[in-house]
Amino acid sequence: MSLYNLLSQKKSDILERWREVLFDGYAPETARFLKSQKDRFANPIAYQLTRGLSGIIEVFLQGAETDKVMAQLDEVIKLKAIQEAPPSQAMAFIFILKTIIREELAQELQDPACAAEFVDLESRLDGLALLGFDVYMQRREKLCDVKVGEIKRKVSTLLRRLGLGDDYLEEQSGG
Amino acid sequence: MAKLPTPAELIQVNYKPPAQGWMDLKTELRPGYYVNAAAPKWMNMIDYPFPRAWSVADEDWKLPEDWKERVLQGIQDRLERFRSLKVFFDICVRCGACADKCHFFLGTGDPKNMPVLRAELMRSVYRRYFKTAGKLLGELAGARDLTEDVIKEWFYYLHQCTICRRCSVFCPYGIDMAEMTLLGRELLASVGLNIDWALASVAQCYDKGSHIGATPQAFKDMIDFMAEENERITGISTPVSINRKGAEILFVVPSGDYFADPGSFNFMGYLLLLKYLDLDYTMSTYAAEGGNFGWFISHEMGKRLNAKMYEEAKRLKVKWILGGECGHMWRVCNQYMPTWWGPIDFLEEPVSPITGTKFENATVHKMVHISEFTADLFRHGKLKVDPQRNAHIKLTYHDSCNTARGMGIFEEPRYIINQVLPEGHFFEMPPNTIREKTFCCGSSSGINANENMDIRMLGGLPRANAVKYVAEKYGVNHLGCICALDRATLPTLMQYWVPQMEVTGITEMVGNALVFDDELERTTDLRDRDLVGFGEAAEEEEAE
Ligand code: SF4
Ligand code: SF4
Numbered sequence A: 001m002s003l004y005n006l007l008s009q010k011k012s013d014i015l016e017r018w019r020e021v022l023f024d025g026y027a028p029e030t031a032r033f034l035k036s037q038k039d040r041f042a043n044p045i046a047y048q049l050t051r052g053l054s055g056i057i058e059v060f061l062q063g064a065e066t067d068k069v070m071a072q073l074d075e076v077i078k079l080k081a082i083q084e085a086p087p088s089q090a091m092a093f094i095f096i097l098k099t100i101i102r103e104e105l106a107q108e109l110q111d112p113a114c115a116a117e118f119v120d121l122e123s124r125l126d127g128l129a130l131l132g133f134d135v136y137m138q139r140r141e142k143l144c145d146v147k148v149g150e151i152k153r154k155v156s157t158l159l160r161r162l163g164l165g166d167d168y169l170e171e172q173s174g175g
Numbered sequence B: 001m002a003k004l005p006t007p008a009e010l011i012q013v014n015y016k017p018p019a020q021g022w023m024d025l026k027t028e029l030r031p032g033y034y035v036n037a038a039a040p041k042w043m044n045m046i047d048y049p050f051p052r053a054w055s056v057a058d059e060d061w062k063l064p065e066d067w068k069e070r071v072l073q074g075i076q077d078r079l080e081r082f083r084s085l086k087v088f089f090d091i092c093v094r095c096g097a098c099a100d101k102c103h104f105f106l107g108t109g110d111p112k113n114m115p116v117l118r119a120e121l122m123r124s125v126y127r128r129y130f131k132t133a134g135k136l137l138g139e140l141a142g143a144r145d146l147t148e149d150v151i152k153e154w155f156y157y158l159h160q161c162t163i164c165r166r167c168s169v170f171c172p173y174g175i176d177m178a179e180m181t182l183l184g185r186e187l188l189a190s191v192g193l194n195i196d197w198a199l200a201s202v203a204q205c206y207d208k209g210s211h212i213g214a215t216p217q218a219f220k221d222m223i224d225f226m227a228e229e230n231e232r233i234t235g236i237s238t239p240v241s242i243n244r245k246g247a248e249i250l251f252v253v254p255s256g257d258y259f260a261d262p263g264s265f266n267f268m269g270y271l272l273l274l275k276y277l278d279l280d281y282t283m284s285t286y287a288a289e290g291g292n293f294g295w296f297i298s299h300e301m302g303k304r305l306n307a308k309m310y311e312e313a314k315r316l317k318v319k320w321i322l323g324g325e326c327g328h329m330w331r332v333c334n335q336y337m338p339t340w341w342g343p344i345d346f347l348e349e350p351v352s353p354i355t356g357t358k359f360e361n362a363t364v365h366k367m368v369h370i371s372e373f374t375a376d377l378f379r380h381g382k383l384k385v386d387p388q389r390n391a392h393i394k395l396t397y398h399d400s401c402n403t404a405r406g407m408g409i410f411e412e413p414r415y416i417i418n419q420v421l422p423e424g425h426f427f428e429m430p431p432n433t434i435r436e437k438t439f440c441c442g443s444s445s446g447i448n449a450n451e452n453m454d455i456r457m458l459g460g461l462p463r464a465n466a467v468k469y470v471a472e473k474y475g476v477n478h479l480g481c482i483c484a485l486d487r488a489t490l491p492t493l494m495q496y497w498v499p500q501m502e503v504t505g506i507t508e509m510v511g512n513a514l515v516f517d518d519e520l521e522r523t524t525d526l527r528d529r530d531l532v533g534f535g536e537a538a539e540e541e542e543a544e
Helices: A003-009 A011-024 A028-036 A044-062 A066-083 A087-104 A112-154 A156-161 A168-172 B007-012 B040-045 B067-081 B083-091 B103-108 B115-130 B132-141 B148-158 B166-170 B177-190 B196-208 B216-234 B263-277 B299-315 B328-335 B337-341 B370-379 B401-407 B411-420 B453-459 B461-474 B484-497 B506-513 B535-543
Strands: B249-252 B320-323 B367-369 B395-397 B478-481 B502-505
Touching (some): A003 A044, A003 A112, A011 A028, A011 A087, A011 B007, A028 A044, A044 A066, A044 B103, A044 B461, A066 A087, A066 B453, A087 A112, A087 B007, A112 B453, A156 B216, A156 B263, B040 B196, B067 B083, B067 B115, B067 B177, B083 B115, B083 B177, B103 B453, B115 B132, B115 B148, B115 B177, B148 B177, B166 B177, B166 B401, B177 B299, B196 B299, B216 B263, B249 B299, B263 B370, B263 B506, B299 B328, B320 B370, B328 B337, B328 B367, B328 B401, B367 B370, B370 B506, B395 B411, B453 B461, B478 B506, B502 B506
Parallel strands (some): B478 B502
């Protein structure tokens, strides 16, 4: 059986372990809360992380298109990009998946016949991480965009009053 | 050379379980999470103590030499003045019911954003200096010394509280963190620690009359412009008389409604509604700001800015005051204003001149919320509306903390919404995220600055999470609210978490739907967006 198929069967275990590691990255009080509160509206961090992590596992194992992969990465990274300070911390979660997969496949890896496929799998995980950095940058840029948007809205009525269009501020800033 | 960390170690970096208790853990002041220090010029304009240039990132905050005595004396004074503070300090049993109810905790996962710990930041100092056990036993009794690090921590975490009072809904003793945060901010201000965003708004309001610093001329100019816009779109002229003595009603709105989109569209809705009724009202260039950022920094400053409202009502000899859609403006007007200035014997108990309804709930402060006023009009069948004109809107409603938890306005906006939207266009968010349990926008109480956008987006996550749910499940495309700060900050929050979601005031939709006898045929809404099934689109359909 291919490693990908094997991993597909272990999907829920992988998700569970991945979530655990991420939850344990918070303070102990918080981790306890994240693990115990099941209502998605009372526990948005856990909901958002679970949604994203399971989505990433799904698209990764399917070998989905890049944009679909990025969309799933974004579900987690939009949270991590503002919750964690340096990118290395925000992005560490992707590399955790690598460790988990390695451990899940420990037995199979004894078999040299699996080596080639494992190398391929690992480099696709590296690809996942690299895409993650793109998504991280997009999210930080998004944060700048929303700031600019808010500043513009603050005087938007005034600009309309002066007969100046929406793009007036951008033109002024040379943007 | 230090060994490189593994990903697992990196993930653990932030929250390694503290070796000591949380009280000993020095708080890291993270950029993106705090609002900048107030510039001295704003402090000078309002005579605030210790104006100086300093920066949150600096090690030295240039506190006055006797800062500690001042803060302790400030606590002493407030314990005497506000019995509530002493009670809140003493009765918390650390049951933890409030711990997971704050949107800042739910968004950041930072335990110090649990309301019980936020309170503990101040309570521990209270114990140390004002309780015998704390004086004697120190840390053993949960007490700690007041140090510069403690003050920095206060500054940091008291501006990660939006005074929303969600936690107090769940506290068996009703301990009100909002009250404590406000008093804590006063203590900070007493040693010259203020945030720039709030102080700038306050100083401009104090100096010129509105948070945005608009002159009376600009105020009138903008209002005229929106009246012209109404005429262009609906054919109905909606002129406003300014500073007119003897009008029956003084109409006060937050400045966000006449300067910033989408508040401006809501303002157009106000004018259409008031014109429809031919209401005898006026607006004032002096009481040009309904909002009150002063209240976010101290009771004294809140009172100073608020003075204009009654003063102007008195000068213009109106009978009562009608107020626009705003949140904190209402918390101040409803809960503080009459205490500050009462009894208000120069105004009358508000009575709707259209329906004759007495607003008994406003007997003391003599001020009616436009949602109460409009709901009453609908209840008496006084407004002819065509809900189809809002057919492009699928709405969910965000209860603004201050109008919901602060004054119990839950039904009125919903009642209006159901009158002006086609059937099946209104969808509620889940029950634990609305009404008295509503989640804050995450940007209120004077922290809607730019430099702290990371924390604002995290504080708003619980709200956005519920909006996203109704967007995905029902195709909701508009988020309604009756608060100017919401209209300013929710669009930003939505752009980050739920793109494509528009934010709208409730009266804007009333303006869309109101049918005047002599109006132009409407083909767009007040934002110039095409209506569904009207104008060219409808003609094409018919021709087919
Ligand atoms: S008042 Fe609101 S923001 Fe402040 S601690 Fe309570 S829930 Fe959090
Ligand atoms: S719910 Fe009330 S009593 Fe319980 S920990 Fe919170 S503030 Fe204290």
